[in-house]
Amino acid sequence: MEQVVVVGGGPVGLWLAAELGLGGVPVTVLEARTERDPHSKALTIHPRTLEVLAFRGVVDRFLAEGLRIPNGHFGGLDDRMDFRVLDTDFPFTLALPQVRTEELLEEHARTRGARILRGHQVTGLRQDADSVALRVTGPDGPYEVEAAYVVGCDGTRSAVREAAGIAFPGTPDTTWGWLADVVLDSPPPSLLSVSGPNGGLMVVPLPGGAHRFVGGSDHTERPGELTLEEVRATVTAITGTDFGMRDPHWLSRFGNATRQAERYRRGRVLVAGDAAHMHFPAGGVGLNVGVQDATNLGWKLAATALGTAPHGLLDSYHDERHPVGADLLLSTRAQTALMNAATPEVLALRTLLSGLIATVPEFSRTLAERLSGLAVAYDRGAHPLVGTRAPDLRVGDTTLFTLLRTGKHVPLDFTDEPAKHDGWEDVRGAVVRPDGHVAWASGDTAPDPATH
Structure with missing residues (x-):
């Protein structure tokens, strides 16, 4: 019998497999597709995800290939949030096509011992108190794995x-967006965000020289296939030029259906990433929240599978991540309203909010912290730091993120050398969880390493 089977070989499944491997649990990944999708739905890696990659020692590969963007948008507003003010070593978003992100994550997962099987489609399951039996159709026909x-x-x-009977309530598509990856003969000099009575769009440079256009529409019923001619006409109507667009790499539409799994765990079956939350891809946060789901789940499931977890640890995955998913849906719904309606009222709201981003630094920073994942905090304890993400603190002759590469809890003793970081000056001791969040902190007592 397998200890853990991960179904889905996208970014979330691959990262979870690596996290479980780090925790000492053998993993098999079943992926229905025989080949990786060449089209990159996701493009943006946010600061918190870069921190996660950093405290597992793999961020440099991503930084070497991605395009660093020092700001971000909320709902396509003209004024952008400045990520350079964020309390992180990665004050930017990283533009990297999902296809390359998956390649790098698969390499990492394999180094952690993951077995990845392509062309294996799960068609059903049954579970009891002791195991889960998956029905799978593979290259050699149907089989069952426990x-x-x-x-x-x-x-x-x-x-x-669906097979586990986990409800997925929400709302259907009511509006549609579009994206076009194309070559431009006369590209804009930098990132471009435009809105007006003819609609709004964003233009983002891609690694390799192409550009991605993203826009909304006023369709109330699902439109037909997107064409380059339609993109050209839409872009010209909004900006007055088509930027010399040609040679489309990918043209696609997407809807705003918004749903969330009622439970992230049912018995021995769990869900993460897009299987747990579905939303309009505003802000490019979906992949990031999914990877962070996996980071929260990995160490908890590993300890549970190995029989070392305290009672209730695995249930805390739902308790901690379901509210994060709900907040994601709230944010993307709000951004959808800003992006996909060009009524005078919405244009006025866009002008108001954009002005606040430009003139009220704390407003801009709060939005940026929420979008980037840096603001995520779990149940608070007696100390205000408990549940928050820990920064890459200096610890003797090393750093916290280096210590987190083991995938274990890290006790921190600041008795002799206080932590030099805002909010940490009076902390004498702390314990940081494998996912980089603070499990315990004290201004009076150093941690006992024997208990962690």
Whole structure:
């Protein structure tokens, strides 16, 4: 019997497999596609995800290939949030096509011992108190595999979620956006965000020389296939030029259906990423929240599978991450309203909010912290730092992120050398969880390493 089977070989499934491997649990990943999708739905890696990659020692590969963007948008507003003011070593978003992100994550997962099988589609499951049996159709026909735990990372149409009977309530598509990856003969000099009576759009440079256009529409019913001619006409109507667009790499539409799994765990079956939350891709946060789901789940599931977890640890995955998913849906719904309606009232709201971003630094910073994932905090304890993310603190002759590479809890003793970071000056001791959040902190007592 397998200890854990992860269904879905996208970014979330691959990262979870690596996290479980780090925790000492063998993992098999089942991916329905025989080949990786060449089109990159996700493009943006946010600061918190870069921190996660950093405290596992793999961020440099991503930084070497991605394009650093020192600001971000909320709902396509003209004024952008300045990420350079964020309390992180990665005060920017990183533009990197999802296809390359998956390649790098697969290499990492394999180094952690993951077995990745392509062309293996899960068609159903049954579970009891001791195991889960998956029905799978592979290259050689149907078969069954038994596992102690199964995690569905298989997207918004998750076969695992459906077969496990996990409800996925929400709202259907009511409006549609579009994207076009094209070559430009006369590109704009930098990132471009434009809105007006003819609609709004953003233009983002891609690694390799192409550009991505993203825009909304006023369609109330699902439109037909997107064409380059339609993109050209739309862009020209909004900006007055088509930037010399040609040679489309990918043209696609997407809707604003918004749903969230009622539970992230049912018995021995769990869900993460798009299998747990579906939303309009505003702000490029979906991949990031999914990877952070996996970071929260990985160490908890590993300890549970190995029999070392305290009672209730695995249930805390739902308790901690479901509210994060709900906040994600709130944010993307708000941004959808700003991006996909060009009524005088919405244009006035856009002008108001954009002006606040430009003139009220704390407003801009708060939005940026929420969008980037840096603001995520779990149940607070007696000390105000408990539940918050820990920065890359200096610890003797090393750093916290270096210590977190083991995937274990890290006790920190600041008795002799106080922490030199805002909010940490009076901390004498702390314990940081494997996912980089503070488990315990004290201004009076150093941690006992024997208990962690």
